[in-house]
Amino acid sequence: MSGDVIRLERDVIRLDGVTKTYQAGAPPAVAEVSMNVAAGEVVAVMGPSGSGKSTLLNLIAGLDRPTVGRVTVAGRRIDNLSETALARFRARHVGIIFQFFNLLDDLTVEDNVLLPAQLAGASRRQARVRAGELLARMGIDRYRNEYPARMSGGQRQRVAIARALVNAPELLLADEPTGALDTATGQEIGKLLRQLNRDGQTLVLVTHDRALAERYAARTVQLVDGQLAHSGAEVPA
Amino acid sequence: MNRPDVNWPDVNWPRAIARWLAAIRTATGGLRRHKLQAIVIGMVLLVSTASATLGLALLAANNAPFQHAFSAQHGAHVAVTVNTARARPAALAATTGLHGVTAAAGPFGTATVPTQLGGQAFGQLTLAGRASPGGPVDDVVLSAGHWPDCPGQVVLDGPANPGQGGPQTGGTLTIRGVRGSPALTIVGFANSVTNTADGWVTPGEVTRLQGLGAPAGAQMLYRFASAGSFAQIRADVTEVSGALPTGAVTGAASWLSAENASTGNGAIMEPFVVAFALIGLIMAVLIVGNVVSGAVVASYYRIGVLKSLGLTPAQVMVAYLGRIGWPALAGCLAGVVAGNFLAIPVLSDSASVYGVGRQQVPWWASVLAPAGMLALTALTALAALGPALRAGRLSAVQAIAAGRAPRTGRGYAAHRIAARLRLPRPVGIGLAAPFARPARTAVSLAAIAFGATAVIFAFGLNSSLGRAAQSQTHSATVPVQIQQNGPARAR
Ligand SMILES: Nc1ncnc2c1ncn2[C@@H]1O[C@H](COP(=O)(O)OP(=O)(O)OP(=O)(O)O)[C@@H](O)[C@H]1O
Ligand SMILES: [Mg+2]
Numbered sequence: 001m002s003g004d005v006i007r008l009e010r011d012v013i014r015l016d017g018v019t020k021t022y023q024a025g026a027p028p029a030v031a032e033v034s035m036n037v038a039a040g041e042v043v044a045v046m047g048p049s050g051s052g053k054s055t056l057l058n059l060i061a062g063l064d065r066p067t068v069g070r071v072t073v074a075g076r077r078i079d080n081l082s083e084t085a086l087a088r089f090r091a092r093h094v095g096i097i098f099q100f101f102n103l104l105d106d107l108t109v110e111d112n113v114l115l116p117a118q119l120a121g122a123s124r125r126q127a128r129v130r131a132g133e134l135l136a137r138m139g140i141d142r143y144r145n146e147y148p149a150r151m152s153g154g155q156r157q158r159v160a161i162a163r164a165l166v167n168a169p170e171l172l173l174a175d176e177p178t179g180a181l182d183t184a185t186g187q188e189i190g191k192l193l194r195q196l197n198r199d200g201q202t203l204v205l206v207t208h209d210r211a212l213a214e215r216y217a218a219r220t221v222q223l224v225d226g227q228l229a230h231s232g233a234e235v236p237a
Numbered sequence: 238m239n240r241p242d243v244n245w246p247d248v249n250w251p252r253a254i255a256r257w258l259a260a261i262r263t264a265t266g267g268l269r270r271h272k273l274q275a276i277v278i279g280m281v282l283l284v285s286t287a288s289a290t291l292g293l294a295l296l297a298a299n300n301a302p303f304q305h306a307f308s309a310q311h312g313a314h315v316a317v318t319v320n321t322a323r324a325r326p327a328a329l330a331a332t333t334g335l336h337g338v339t340a341a342a343g344p345f346g347t348a349t350v351p352t353q354l355g356g357q358a359f360g361q362l363t364l365a366g367r368a369s370p371g372g373p374v375d376d377v378v379l380s381a382g383h384w385p386d387c388p389g390q391v392v393l394d395g396p397a398n399p400g401q402g403g404p405q406t407g408g409t410l411t412i413r414g415v416r417g418s419p420a421l422t423i424v425g426f427a428n429s430v431t432n433t434a435d436g437w438v439t440p441g442e443v444t445r446l447q448g449l450g451a452p453a454g455a456q457m458l459y460r461f462a463s464a465g466s467f468a469q470i471r472a473d474v475t476e477v478s479g480a481l482p483t484g485a486v487t488g489a490a491s492w493l494s495a496e497n498a499s500t501g502n503g504a505i506m507e508p509f510v511v512a513f514a515l516i517g518l519i520m521a522v523l524i525v526g527n528v529v530s531g532a533v534v535a536s537y538y539r540i541g542v543l544k545s546l547g548l549t550p551a552q553v554m555v556a557y558l559g560r561i562g563w564p565a566l567a568g569c570l571a572g573v574v575a576g577n578f579l580a581i582p583v584l585s586d587s588a589s590v591y592g593v594g595r596q597q598v599p600w601w602a603s604v605l606a607p608a609g610m611l612a613l614t615a616l617t618a619l620a621a622l623g624p625a626l627r628a629g630r631l632s633a634v635q636a637i638a639a640g641r642a643p644r645t646g647r648g649y650a651a652h653r654i655a656a657r658l659r660l661p662r663p664v665g666i667g668l669a670a671p672f673a674r675p676a677r678t679a680v681s682l683a684a685i686a687f688g689a690t691a692v693i694f695a696f697g698l699n700s701s702l703g704r705a706a707q708s709q710t711h712s713a714t715v716p717v718q719i720q721q722n723g724p725a726r727a728r
Binding site: 058061063064083084087088089090092093096098102103107113115116119121123124126134163167210 | 246247253256260263264397540541542543544545546547548549551552610632633634639683
């Protein structure tokens with residue numbers, strides 16, 4: 001740990017002794033996890049069901065707060081932010097992709113994608129331009145006025161990725177992004193994520209899929225009962 | 238950094254607010270896709286607001302209109318009938334200076350005569366001679382036509398158009414029992430809150446009728462410093478008759494009897510009216526609370542997603558209130574308007590039941606509209622605010638989870654018991670489901686119970702009230718006739 005200051009600037013994520021206990025008395029869902037993720041890195045988080053992967057991701061995303069420990073993301077300490085400040089932080093600095101897409105079914109594809117940009121302060125016109133670019137990049141711009149309920153799983157996940165990227169977040173988080181997709185579609189989404197990383201996107205990926213993790217992630221982190229068990233080979237980004 | 242360059246430029250605050258709102262508009266943009274929900278919320282609020290407004294109207298109408306009219310008209314605490322042969326006008330005038338008297342009017346000559354209307358007997362009427370309806374005591378309210386300005390004209394006490402076969406403006410009232418059976422033209426209708434007379438003519442007309450053989454008499458109208466009970470009124474009347482020669486006072490009518498007579502019908506209705514009003518109000522609150530909190534629960538998943546995208550708690554609240562709020566507000570406003578329209582006939586009915594003239598209706602109607610509106614808007618806002626606040630505080634992760642699958646564990650015991658009853662599976666699930674949300678189930682049950690009570694009430698009320706009113710009318714007419722005939726027979 002010679003260049004501590006330099007590391008701070010390079011690290012998009014920094015966890016210091018993070019513990020999350022949902023109910024007093026119950027074993028923690030995440031226990032004393034410390035880890036760093038550097039800018040431009042792809043890290044896969046693996047582990048058995050109930051080992052705390054989603055919990056860890058939610059803590060990094062600012063969707064939840066740790067019981068103990070510090071969470072620093074994109075250079076900001078977020079474990080002590082207010083709800084409102086956390087919401088603003090989420091809107092600007094992280095993009096999240098979920099297993100079940102979490103699209104708003106009563107909004108068009110375009111509105112789904114541009115909403116976070118509007119939340120981050122873009123005008124509707126600016127947000128539409130940006131959404132159009134991203135939908136084109138995901139290969140689904142012809143669906144921009146459709147409603148998500150009429151699209152396939154793979155297409156919906158592309159909408160969700162476009163939505164997560166609309167504010168060009170420092171960090172992209174994905175919780176089992178291929179979990180609800182068939183193998184072929186899952187691989188397409190995997191390739192898309194790898195391409196994003198090649199373009200410089202920092203990415204943390206929770207997955208059950210060992211193949212996906214090995215093929216696309218430079219580093220793998222194992223969680224067992226909420227604790228870091230083992231880190232895979234670290235390849236410089 | 239190789240992060241693509243997307244930085245939304247900072248703008249001045251009016252534009253920042255515009256963008257804040259634009260984001261919320263996008264987030265709620267699905268309103269058009271939720272027409273049914275909007276219509277249901279709007280209709281529920283319309284109906285419950287209308288019934289609550291009607292309830293408020295009934296409560297308001299029931300709120301002592303006699304007292305209101307009595308003080309507005311400076312009603313007479315006591316109307317004293319005097320024998321003018323024994324009491325000189327100067328002696329009568331002297332009574333106005335008595336210790337307990339705060340205001341007095343008269344003497345007004347009276348003629349108590351049998352009458353006919355359109356060839357039919359119209360009963361014995363006491364006609365008082367007054368040059369004008371106003372005065373310091375018993376400020377009579379003219380509800381139609383004009384005050385008699387020459388002999389041969391009469392204004393009758395009562396509602397303006399009592400209906401088929403009743404007296405009408407321009408009709409002719411024939412005076413019987415006096416020489417020549419003179420005819421009087423009905424020129425208007427008026428109301429005296431304490432019913433000091435059955436009709437009013439010019440003072441000259443009274444003198445003429447007395448000259449033709451009508452029993453002579455006069456009335457003095459008093460207000461006293463203390464006249465709250467029958468005992469106090471007895472003392473007041475004793476003081477007046479003590480100041481006059483013996484036998485001068487032939488009768489005295491107190492305002493308390495008038496109050497009893499005029500609120501008689503209202504007294505029967507009062508508990509029903511209050512019950513209806515309360516049912517309306519309680520149902521409105523229950524239903525609004527239930528619908529709004531139901532809408533929150535239904536949108537848990539959505540709220541969770543919006544939060545995960547970065548909507549702040551305040552934005553979630555505004556977005557949520559916007560979505561529920563517009564149809565709710567529209568329903569509320571329409572309900573207040575509808576409630577007021579429904580209330581107008583009820584109010585005018587109640588005003589005529591109380592026999593206190595028409596001046597009540599515009600007064601209440603004008604107060605009711607804004608008051609009802611305010612009360613119900615506040616009510617709805619309160620009912621909606623709780624769930625909206627909860628929506629704002631909800632954790633995104635939990636909201637998404639709760640929205641996707643119903644919470645497990647809740648009502649689990651009930652489900653297990655239902656399963657053991659060997660009922661068909663759907664019945665078992667249906668029986669146990671309410672236990673998963675006991676509070677909402679209780680609220681729904683209460684609303685249904687109140688609704689059923691109201692319906693039963695409405696059916697029962699009609700017949701029983703009709704019967705009760707009938708018996709009231711019979712018992713009420715008897716003392717009136719005795720009072721009118723008593724003094725004439727005695728002297
Ligand atoms: N909101 C919550 N309240 C209480 N306990 C929770 C909550 N969320 C998760 N847990 C518990 O925390 C532990 C870790 O859950 P988590 O969802 O992080 O696991 P996971 O590794 O993502 O599992 P999976 O692979 O099944 O998604 C589990 O024991 C779970 O029951
Ligand atoms: Mg998980």
